[in-house]
Amino acid sequence: MQHKVVIFGEMLWDCLPSGPVPGGAPMNVTLNLHQLGLNSRLISAIGNDEDGQKLIDFLQTFDLPVDLIQVNEEHETSKVLVNDDDPENIKYTIVSPVAWDFIQWNNTISQAVAESEAFVFGTLAVRNAGSLITLLKLLHHNTLRIFDANFRPPFYDFELVVVILGFTDILKINEDELVIFADYFDIDPSVESVCSHLDQHFPIDLICVTQGSKGALIYKGGKIISHEGYKVKVADSIGAGDAFLSGFIKTYLDKQPLDQVLDFACKLGAFVASKKGGTPRYEITDI
């Protein structure tokens, strides 16, 4: 049976100097999972405009269901200005407010989350109270809750992060976010200290930490499994973390051993880093 995963958050156009590409971490994860053969659906919002229609058209070229994507009459489809001068360290300027700042709760999205095997969310889409209220309601469902911190300064608030951590089963952070967590909790910024602190104070069962070109690790029950990553020629790092998370979700739900889960997550992350933008089109056999 196909695993059902629901993803909540932003969908947008990443405006690179070379032209616009579809993006947004939650949309990138949804598309990756779909291409990996899972039943993935995105809860998001576009404006009633051409940019929004083009995003829907793009998703439909993958045969991805778009029934949980709302059309907001008052706010535009999201655009992000991307500075890719340093391909390994991308800078994002995220226009505000936009349609996905106002994702409305309704029975259809609630039921989709209730029936899902996993529910994935991040911090950017809840920068505004409109979508935050909706996410907080959805977090009460009894499904595997996967939190991808995906901090996009200045759009995150650590007090809110702490609330969300209370509803998190699996957490994914990168090495920069690890330091932000350590600063907030006023603890040593090592992987061991941050992960064991989170393990002790929150209901989190497993933590993934991505470390850019140095690879990634999984922390579970006091043990760390690490992977040195796959070396590729980086086109840009847009969506590499999203691809890592997608590879993790697929193999984790398939109940593969954690070292293989980590290996596939690293492989997919590296594969997407070797392509331009966060939403390349591929077959599983290409990875």
Ligand SMILES: OC[C@H]1O[C@](O)(CO)[C@@H](O)[C@@H]1O
């Ligand atoms: O979601 C915020 C930003 O992060 C990315 O998803 C990459 O992880 C970009 O596509 C987007 O502009």
